Amino acid sequence: MDVLLKILTEAGPYVKLAFELGVAVIEAAQNCEIHKTVGEILAERVPDMETIRELETRAREHYARRASVPANPFEVSPEKARVLRTLATTSAPTVTLSRADVLRALES
């Protein structure tokens, strides 16, 4: 039963596409515009693979972005950790950190 459900779920989009295209086929056949050549009809056609390549590029970028995010969102660089430790462990009302320390921490 699970297998059947999986097959139907997977097949769904294709069945829908096939149905829609089937309807389009009948409509196109009714156009009766056979005086045009293949070149004329498809003059401004964008190849399907161009669309496919765009989608592949988008997907590649999506996974690249995902890979660049640290696995642990609380993970910080050693530089940031050092600054945070300084802030957390000081008992003074004010903390002295150099501008270079802060910039390094932000850029790390």
Added chain:
Amino acid sequence: MLAIMAAALIAIATLSGCSPDARQAALSGAADVVQTTKARRDAFYHERAEHCLAAAETFDAWRECFAPASGLGRAVDVFVDALRAAQEAHDAGEADGFTAKARELVQAAVHVVNAFSTAGLEVPAAVLQVAAFAGEI
């Protein structure tokens, strides 16, 4: 992607009364269907891409998930190339040349059928009839 294939059969059958030139009717009918169904195919590619983004953890897994769609796109483009070549041969008026291109067209049509099969669906009988008809061009 039975539609591209079915294009030939249904369009040819319907258009046969529109022109005395059955070859041109066949070619134009198939081209017309390729064109009019473009938006629907694009929508399908986008839907599939989104589905795979949600289902796959890596780009390689995404490509595997998306393979039926990309196979379909590739097969359609090859089919279109074959259509253009057949049109050129038809325009040149050489019977032998057209026959050779028609064979390539049938081959491309078979690839479209295969692409549809790769999606895990049974190829409808109508599609096979198209292939048989295309073989008679």
